[in-house]
Amino acid sequence: MSKLLEVTGLTTRFRTERGAVMAVDDVSFDVDAGETLAIVGESGSGKSVTALSLMRLIPNPPGEITAGTVMFEGRDLLKLSDAEMQAVRGDRIAMIFQEPMTSLNPSLTVGLQVGEPVQLHRGATWKAALEKAGELLMRVRIPDAKARVDAYPHQFSGGMRQRAMIAMALACQPKLIIADEPTTALDVTVQSQILSLLKELTRETGAALILITHDLGVVARYADRVSVMYAGRVVETGTARDIYKRPQHPYTRGLMACVPRLDGALGSRLVPIEGQPPDLSRLPPGCAFAPRCVDVTDKCLLSRPVLEDVGGGHHKACFVPANAAAGVPAHA
C-alpha cells in the first residue's frame, strides 16, 4: 500500500539580503495514514518552512520551492493548479499554527471561522456551517460551546483559541493535520491538555498528524516516528522508540542529553547544544553540524553526509558510526 504522504527531495529557497538561503534542503519523509510523525529540531532548522511548503503557503517572494515532489493521495501537490491546491487545503490537509493569539481573525466570530471550511469545501449554507461549528467546538471541549459560536477571539483564552484552531482543522475531516508547534505559546498546564486532545481526535478520525515540536518529551509520548532536522536537512529519522533509545546522530544525541528521562519528560525543552545554530547563508562545505560536533573528523569538513540506513528503517546522515563515537552516550 502506498503512503498517504511521500515527500521527496523537497527544497525551499529564500532570497534574502545576505544571499539565497536553503531553508529546506533536499528533505524527504513519508507519513502513513493515521500515523503521527514528529519533526524536531532547534529554532531555524526549517521545520515551519517544511510544513508551509507542503501546504504551498511559502510567501513568494522571497521564498520559492525549487525542487522535490509532495505526493499526497496519489497526486504531486507541487504540480496542482492554484484552484486544485485550494481544494486540498483545509479539506484534505489542515494546518494548526503556533500562535493561537494571532492566528484567528479578530473581527470575525469564532463560529464563523470554525465553520468556514464546511461552507467553503462542502458548499454548506452559513446556517449549517455555524451549526457544525457549534458541534466542533463541543468536540474540542470548549465549555458552553453553543453559546460561544458568536463570541470573538479576544473573548477566548490562548488555550481556548488553540482548541478553536483544532476544531477548525477537523471541520472537513482531513486525512492529514499539520500542527506547527501547537503548544509552544501556551501555559505548561494547558500544553498537555491540547496535545492529548489533538492526539485523541486524530485517532478518532483516522487522520495522520505531522507534529512539529521543540519538545522531545512530546516526541516520546505522542509520535510514532521522528525526523530530526538540522540546518534545513533531515539528519536522522526512525521510530520514536529508536530515536529515543538509540539516537545515532551526534546532534540527536546532544538533544537527548538535554532531556530528563522519559517519565518526567513532558514539558521539558531543548536546551541548546554547545555553539550557535548555523547561519544558513554561510554553511560550511562539509557537514553543517561539524563546527559543533564532538565526533568531528577530517572527512566531515570536506563532504556532506547523506541519510543512510542503520537498520530497521532507522536512518542517519553522519560519517561516524555511533558505537565508534566518543560523544555523549545514549539513553540505554
Add this chain to the structure above:
Amino acid sequence: MRAYVIRRLLALIPTLFFASVIVFVTVRMIPGDIIDMMIAQNDISANAASRTQLEAALGLDQPMHIQYVRWIGKILFQGDFGSSLWQEQSVIEEILSRLPTTFQLGFMALCVALVVAVPVGVWSAIRQDTWGDYVGRSFSILMLAVPSFWLGTIVMVFPAIWWGWSPEVRFISFWQDPVGNMLQLAIPAVILGTSLSAITMRMTRTMMLEVLRQDYVRTAWAKGMNERTVVVRHALRNALIPVVTLIGLQAPILIGGTVIMEQIFVIPGMGLMLLEAVSRRDYPIITGVFLIVGVAVVLINLLVDLSYGLLDPKVRYR
C-alpha cells in the same frame, strides 16, 4: 457601548465651547472694519457721531466678551444665530437653506474618494510591485501634487476655449431636477473626490499590505480560500479600520475643498455664502458658518469613532 457613546457625547461639550470661542475671536481679527465699509458704501459722512451710532445699532460697541456671551446665549437658548449686519436676514435660516447643497457636494466627493481609493489601494497591495501597483501609486502621487482648485479652474476654462462648452452656472436645485442637479455637482465632486482619494488610497494600500502579513490571513489561506475570499472576507475589514479614522481626519479638508469648488463652479452652498460674508465682514454669518462647520467636523469624527464598533468587535464589547 451605550456608556461609551454617552462619554463621547459629553466630551463634545468642552470641545465645542473652545471651538466657539476661537471662532468668535478670530473672526473679529479679520483686518478691515465693517463700519468703515458701511460708511463708504452708504456715502454717510464719516463723523464720529454717526460712527458710534452705527456701532451701537449693530451691537459692536460692547466689549468682546459681552458680545460673545450675548451671541452664544442666543444660540443656545433661542437657536438664534443673529441676523446679517447688511440685510435683515436670519443667519440660521440662510445657513439651513444652503447646508443641504454643501452637504450633498461633500458627500458626493467622499463617495467618489472611497470608490476610487479603496479598490485601487487594495489592488495595489495585492499586486505589490507590479505594473498595476505602479500605476495606482503614480496616480495617487499625481493627485497629491495637483491642487483641486487648479484642476477645477482648468475644467472651467479649457473646455470653454476649445469647444465653447462650460459647466452650467445657473444652479439646478435638487427638487426641480434631481438628475440635472447631480450631473451639475458631479464635476466638482469628482475633482474634489479624486484629490481626497490620494491619501486614502495610500493608507488603504499600506494597511492592506500590513494585514496581508498577519497570521490570520495565513490561516485563511490554509483553509483553502481563493484570493478574493481571503481579501474580501478576512483582510479588508481589518485594513479599513485605520482608513475610516483617516476619513474623519480629512473632514476639514473636505469642507475646505467644497468651499473652493462652490466658488469656482458657482454653487450656492455654505462656502459661497461664507466667502461673500468674509468680503463684507458680516460677522454673524461668518461666525455662524464656522460654528456649524465646527459642529459638523466634530460630529463626523464622532460618527467615525462609533463606526469602529461595527468594524472592530473589541470596541463594541468595551
